Amino acid sequence: MGDTVAQVEALRTGGDAVRKQGLDDLAAGTWTLGPHHWERTAVLSHYLAGEWFSVHCFRDAGTGEPICWYVNFELPHRRRDGGIDTMDLxxxxxxxxxxxxxxxxxxxxxxxxxxxxxxDDCLDRQVQQARSRAITMLDNSTGPFGAGWPTWAPDPAWPLPLLPDGADRAAEPLAPYRP
Structure with a gap:
């Protein structure tokens, strides 16, 4: 899993200044991806086609106890060989x-x-509309929130999946969204 070098450093150190620098680097186009190893939680993710957010269910990796639902606002995802691409907002x-x-x-x-x-303002309108849709789903217990806490988990006997060749290559850049 990749993340920006500044975000990885901020996770490691808890440094707010490093995180802010990462935002500046993103704006300037000078950021780079760095390796990041997921730990301490298990996550089940739900990507809704064409939606400006995804929904994730976090559990304690050791006990399986629910921690939280997490709605991540992002550009609508795009499938590609080896995974999906989006941009976190x-x-x-x-x-x-x-x-x-x-x-x-x-x-x-x-x-x-x-x-x-x-x-920009156009993207902000999409985010505000997505916020409203996510809150409506939450308030009405619909969509990913409709069936309560997900109980699905992979069979522990399954082998760890391998990414296909080339999955670590950079994807085509996401074009700015324009309705």
Missing amino acids: ALDLVVIPDLAGHHFKDCDEYSRLRRLGVF
């Missing part, structure tokens, strides 16, 4: 497992990227 919605409470996360980062010109 910095804004997130964190929901407690029983769906009774939630809060938005990283609003300051989203605002900073708006000020830096990474996200």
Whole structure:
């Protein structure tokens, strides 16, 4: 899994200044991908076709206990050999497992990227509409929230999947979204 070098460093150190520099690097187009190994949680992800967010269910990797639902606002995903491509839009919605409470996360980062010109007014309208759709799904217990906490997990006897050759190559850049 790739992430920006600054985000990986911020995860390692907890450094807010490093994370802010990563946003500046993103705006300037000077960021690079770095390796990142997922740990401490298991995640089941749900990507909705054409939607400006994905929904993730996080569990403690050791106990399997639900931690939270996580709505990640992003460009609509695009399938390719070896995976999917999208662009994280910095804004997130964190929901407690029983769906009774939630809060938005990283609003300051989203605002900073708006000020830096990474996200224009057109994209912001899409994000605001996506926020509304996600909250409506949550409030009405529909879509990914409709069946309660997902219980699916891969069979522990399954072999670890291997990525196909070339999956680590950079994908075609995502073109700016224009309705």
